[in-house]
Amino acid sequence: MTEHNRAVVFHGTGTMKVDTLDFPKLEMPDGRKAPHGVILKIVATNICGSDLHIYRGSFPVPDGMVMGHEMTGQVVEVGSDVEFLKEGDIVSVPFNVACGRCRNCRAGRTEVCETTNPEKSCAAYGFNLGDFQGGQADYLFVPYADFQLLRFPDRDQAMDEILDLAVLSDILPTAFHGLMEAGVGPGSTVYLAGAGPVGRCGAAAARLWVHRASSSVTTTRSVSSWCARLAARRST
């Protein structure tokens, strides 16, 4: 594979550059071989509020870190131990790196995987959490690919809706999962404070419950006004 791998790279607080890097290997950050991994060609990725925290210096990462943790990509290289993915598959990547094998992963707590970061029980792409390079790049290495990746069953359909599907990689599922963790169900009253991206997606997800389950949603004024503007745009 000889393609260039252009990537958005952190070079100290307030400085990001597009650098040309080597094509990634099926290799963990500590150099161990990773036949359980794949290489993705990134099809769509997002800039997150977390990236802005890194840019402004409030969340330190190493100089040279490739940014990005919200990726949708096409499989272009498959490790020998990968069983359920093949070249050409379109997949969504979760922002946490998780092994799928430790006690926490088996309990569904992939955000506190015990094995993928030797320094603490949490690993992620494009953060100071296990040295996994991010995906604001042409190519990305993803370990434990059978466990990690959400494969879209119909490639053409996925590409038709790729910008919507790109939302699945962090913000919307973070908000939706938060509602699930909070035990939202039929008849719930939901209070959302904060009108950042997660709060807005939380309001949208909670309103799905309103229609499905007669719940009620209470939001701070800024979330409410955003929802009203969105509803007005949709009705025109």
Ligand SMILES: [Zn+2]
């Ligand atoms: Zn994010």
Ligand SMILES: [Zn+2]
């Ligand atoms: Zn794990």
